[in-house]
Amino acid sequence: MLKRTLLGAIAICALTIPASAQDAYVVGLTGALTGPPSSTYAPAVDALGLYIDRVNAAGGVNGKKIQLILEDDGAQPSKAAANTKKLITQDKAVLILNASLSSTYAPVIAETQAAGVPLLFASSVCPKSVYPPAEPLQFCTTGFAANYDSQATLDFIKARAKGPVKIGFSAMAIPLSRGEIDYAENLSKEMGMTPVDKEVIPPPTADYTSFATKLKDAGPNWVYSWAPWVTQVRTLEALRKLGWQDDYVAWGHLEAESELSRLKDGKFFVVNSNALFQEALPIHKEIEEAAKKAGSKYPAATMAEGWIAGMAIEAALKGAGWPADPAKLKASMENLKVDTKGLRGGPIEWTKDNHFRTKLYYRVYTWSGDKISRVQDWKSYDVK
Amino acid sequence: MQLLINIVVLASIYALIACGYVLIYRVSRVLNLAHGELMMFGAYLVLACSSLFAGHPVMALCAAVILSIVTGALVYIFLMRKMTGEMVLAAILTTVALGILVRGVVVLVWSSQQQYPAQALGISNPTFTLPGDGHISLWSLVLVLTNLAAYGALFGFLRFGRWGMRMRAAGQNPLLAAQRGINLHGVYALAWSLSTLTGALAGILMALDSGVTGSMPVIALKAFPAALVGGLDSLGGALIGALIVAGAEVLLIYYVDPLLSDVVPFLVLVAMLFVRPWGLFGTREELDRV
């Protein structure tokens, strides 16, 4: 029992890192940089880092640099909580970013609320608490968001379908995805479609064919999936292997662009709130160059999400002035308009009770012939 | 028809993985919980080899297979050899630790993005339509055939091969086998190589069919009930066990609730453990002697 003291001493020696000098805006991030779901988050965090580096290289914000501290939580709630605590108490971060699985939200929210530090969901799905009426300290820039995504997708299906729609659903067996698909199923009924089958697929699955068989045998002419990319695309591939040739819609995660060109499937649609790099806007070129220069290991096409978060952070810090504290930052974020320069259909606007955005924009892409093409241009939804 | 194909394919996956568990358990009474990770490692080796032998998919695949055999032997020589004679639990935990290590290394080297070895090799995965409107993809078909070939070869090898005989002897009574001049370390290393080979084959073929991510080892965990239901020391049992578990899983997904597919193999397993803990075809363990 005496040994605990010894251990304590070792721990103190090993872990007491001197707090960094406060001559920069300290922004802390806890994210799933590694671990199974990291493919959705890691590229975005990488892009965010690139953006902040550029801002710093150009002289920073209000003459001060931004210090971005990354902590990996591997999508584990406990680790995310510990990270947040450390970022707030030890690094004195004025803003916390979450780029991780939804299971980390609750502990991170609890920590930030206790400390009164604003929390920005960047590249992780927007929780309902940022929708109006928003929780005072929570904000979100992420493209995908529960309920609105399904609304937009089903609208797209309705508009595109010629006859009656028999729709099948595919979700991953995680609460978030299941919840959204349940919502979509109800909504589809309201919109006059016939839901025929819903497959909830456990994450570790050797062979998706069994699920696809059931889905196919239910006879849908549309299938909608809102889940991590693996589930979306493997369900599609399994369906195609079984000879199902109808239309499939899924959410356009970061991987969407490269995957569309890999699959070359003209009846596979991705609903997206970010403009794909195929559009080759000036901002896209900019991101590509930055990624190339930094030698990033992720393709530029996966970086829009992180870039947008970077823009929002820059704007928020600018509004907060120097020295920034969490309260000033919160005030600045409550009244913010970020120009996304075409990465999104319109600006991100936050108000006192809407920390999500006042208008949402969706585009739909697919593969046609030899390239990715747009099948529906920005369609906007008001957030109330 | 499609259901039948699904069962056969899934059973082949499980069986090919399960025979790796059986090989090692039968020879050394150690349960290799790193089997899933070694399987995934095999799939990633294809990725590595595809860039090494760009444009020669056959060469790359062969290289990956050979490398995985070597990996198995190295694991035994540098790690498990130290554990022979130790508590069985310690040996099993060593494999757990090995698994954790391999997972970490794989993420470090290849990141945790979904990867497509088939694309890297430049080979496609067409689908065949069978009579009765059943569909099967090329690599699933290859997997089923590989599985049959692997089992055939293993049966022949254990029954008639010189080293196969030695493996059986070592499994039944290591002390006696050693006294009769059988090189136990050689036999164990061989078992590890063969087990890693079959595991890697399963991993490679699955990766060719549908890509590979860091979460692949979980599949091996689900193949584990198959090995146990059949009896951990029986090859034939693993085949039957895989059929039972795969059958239960596919039928439950289709007729009851897809969510159950995660739990059911283990429920089957628990039921089996209550009725016949040593499995359908396994050997019953001896009574304690005092």
Place this chain on the structure above:
Amino acid sequence: MFRPTPRASGYFRTDYAQDLALLQTRAERIGLAALVAILVTLPFVATPFLLDLACQVFLASIGALSLMLLTGYAGQISLGHAGLIAAGAFTTGILTREIHAPFWLTLPASALTGVVLGLVFGLPSLRLRGLYLAVSTLALHFIVIYLGGEYETKRGFSTGILIEKPSLGGFKLTDGRAWYFVLLIFAAATLLICVNLLRSRSGRAWRAIHARETVAEALGISISGYKLLAFVISSAMTSVAGCLFAYYRGVVSIEAFDLFLSIQYVAMIIIGGMGSLLGALLGAAFVTVFPYAIEALLKLLPNVQKLAGDIFAVNYASFGVVMILFLILEPLGLVGIWRRLQNYFLLWPFKYKPLAGTRK
């Protein structure tokens, strides 16, 4: 257990009750007092981050002690530990969300859940041994996680069940320091319960079953009874740890209880040293602190931010390496190292103990 080393010229006692005392020499009493003093002052000097780490260590200690009781002493292998922690956490979560149950209700309720699960999942131990038992406890894990996931989804708590901080006698437990003491007390109580059990009839029965089951039975020990008892007590304590975990984090979600957590607990008792309560504590501290220590080390390297994405993987890999090193080089675990150090200083300048067996 911590049987004292003979100081100076040996033991001098006049009745058997003195032999049962936990602290026998003045040095031990002083040592304990010093330890208590350090543990009490720590929260007033440590940063909140360290405080959080200490709390995690205490939580892990409760789990590791109960697993040590089951595996290290009673010899029943379990891979369902994460499932049991989840069971306690979900009991707490469900009770607070559904009926706003207070702390004094959820805690015993969690313990009760543990008792029931311990009974159910102890049953296979009557027929199964070793490996096979481990596999059946694995099934427990999957079943608990499945049920928890169903509850979360059906009730729409897709990002986890939020739990209010508990209040004790009108005092709300929000402060990190208060939590430190609460968890310290729980960990100390668990330790005391384990020590007490092990120095009386049940503890001896478990160790006998572990060593030689058939012989133990011929001595009059009911094997099934004591195996179930071990499962029940261990599961109850584990579930209590789950309950505390839920309150401490303020949230319950299935993702927090994956198979890796079970493996971590097994690693704790192995790295700490099988068959030693001290080992469980050392192992819990080691495994909990390890990832943070690796991170801290990596951060000393130049160009850290570029490495951020790899830290977790490095952690993972090095955790595997450390486990392998312990299994191969030091099967007695941290406790083995500690004892060797202790002997080294006790016997200095000699190298070997004069009489084998004066200590346990």
Place this chain on the structure above:
Amino acid sequence: MAELAIENLSLRFGGLTVLDNVSFTVEPGELMALIGPNGAGKTSALNCISGIYRGSGAIRLRGKDIAGLAPHDIARLGVARTFQHGELFPQMSVLENLLTGRHARVGTNPLAEMLFLPSVRRAEVAHRGAIERIIDLVELERFRHAPVGALPFGVQKLVGFARALALEPTVMLLDEPSAGLNREEREDLARFILRIKQELKMTIVWIEHDMQMIADLADRIHVLDYGRTIADGKPDAVLSDPNVLVAYLGTETVQSTIVQATPLP
């Protein structure tokens, strides 16, 4: 009434008949030796009595049939035993081994033990006292705190003997207690066996290969061969029984050597 009566006990493992209609009785306070060549079924008979194996036939303890009871229930009725190879708990000290042997006599419940209530403390002290008396009896004082695994084999066998005594049994089943002991240790053992017989009035069934000791100490001898009784009676009569000699040596030609080696009382 006989203390222990075995009636028509048979035991089969698969096709192998280990015990075939064995019957014997042991009177209270009697020391009965159970002998026979290797594989005759002696240990199996003890295993049946203590419930580890389940044979067919009746096993009566003071008239009550205990066949089919679980081993721990049989132990609670006062049947203790030692094992051929000691079968001690090597990590535990001599004291703990003995206290474990006393398990059935300790009545504390786990809830009280968790808190180590005064009642538990009192019980522990009391039982420690009882154990100390046994330690005195078999002269193990020096090794009290030593882990058993580190002790010499001879001492370990004695600890096994003491552990059986700790149960305070009425019937002792000794499975080759002298195997592996040297001359001196055997003499000690003989002394202890006589003491428990005389002072504690214990009924003893004793498997032994040392004919000398048996001839000196046993009240009666029961001989098994291939699972069958071939002789039963006073030592001198049994040890000169030609059947027994054949069973042990296979031929009658060496008969004289045995007779010579068997001192008559």
